[in-house]
Amino acid sequence: MTAMKPAPFCLYLFLSILAPAPPLFSDDHDEEEEEENERILVRQEIPGQEETIKFYHAHIPSAMPILERVRDREGEEAYEEVLRDAAEQIAEYRHIQQHDGDEMAELFIEGVRLDMEINALAYKYHEIDDSDRERRETREQLRDVIGMQFAHAIQSRVRELDWLRSEMESIEREIDEMGEDREESIEEELEMVLYGNEEEEWDEDDEEEDDDEDDEDDEEED
Numbered sequence: 117m118t119a120m121k122p123a124p125f126c127l128y129l130f131l132s133i134l135a136p137a138p139p140l141f142s143d144d145h146d147e148e149e150e151e152e153n154e155r156i157l158v159r160q161e162i163p164g165q166e167e168t169i170k171f172y173h174a175h176i177p178s179a180m181p182i183l184e185r186v187r188d189r190e191g192e193e194a195y196e197e198v199l200r201d202a203a204e205q206i207a208e209y210r211h212i213q214q215h216d217g218d219e220m221a222e223l224f225i226e227g228v229r230l231d232m233e234i235n236a237l238a239y240k241y242h243e244i245d246d247s248d249r250e251r252r253e254t255r256e257q258l259r260d261v262i263g264m265q266f267a268h269a270i271q272s273r274v275r276e277l278d279w280l281r282s283e284m285e286s287i288e289r290e291i292d293e294m295g296e297d298r299e300e301s302i303e304e305e306l307e308m309v310l311y312g313n314e315e316e317e318w319d320e321d322d323e324e325e326d327d328d329e330d331d332e333d334d335e336e337e338d
Contacts, residue, residue: 161207165196168203176229182236223272230265237261 163171172179179202187195205228213221237258244251294301 161210162200162203163206164203165199168199168206171206172202175225176232178229178233178236182232220275223268223275226268227265227272230261230268233261234258234265 169183172183183195183198186198205225209221209225209228212224237254241251241254241258244254
């Protein structure tokens with residue numbers, strides 16, 4: 117019996133994997149402006165095509181045959197499109213590496229690699245014609261990689277739990293400090309509400325007066 121042929125190899129394989137991924141651990145309390153600044157930073161650090169290919173050779177070699185298939189079957193424009201998406205993932209990897217360390221960055225890129233291998237093996241399985249043995253072997257390979265992906269998911273959740281515990285401890289310390297400094301903080305806020313703007317205006321007036329005096333002194337010297 118001949119296996120059903122899938123649709124021609126298309127961009128979904130890369131685009132579904134290489135779509136910009138959310139951070140492994142996000143803080144719901146982050147300001148929108150800070151998040152936008154981080155996105156801008158990531159965009160500024162997106163590598164070029166040659167650097168992207170070198171990175172994939174080193175970190176995700178299983179992606180290279182897929183890249184070649186995209187180029188052969190979809191054309192140069194499609195090939196460049198998936199490379200751009202891959203470059204964004206590399207920028208995300210480096211951003212995580214810079215802010216969260218090597219361990220978190222490797223965890224991120226390992227997830228990308230496993231997704232890539234699963235999709236490649238699934239596509240290979242459907243391409244096999246009249247070979248039950250090869251189909252069974254591919255199925256077992258796919259099962260093994262899915263098992264690795266499952267272990268990776270557990271590891272990611274464990275690291276997320278560690279991060280949440282750390283955040284909780286930080287918030288608990290902050291609550292304790294707020295309780296200890298309650299009266300002082302209330303008094304500071306009261307002064308700010310009542311006189312904050314006036315003090316700024318006074319500072320500006322003082323600066324203007326100082327500038328005027330300096331100008332007068334300069335004129336007298338001349």
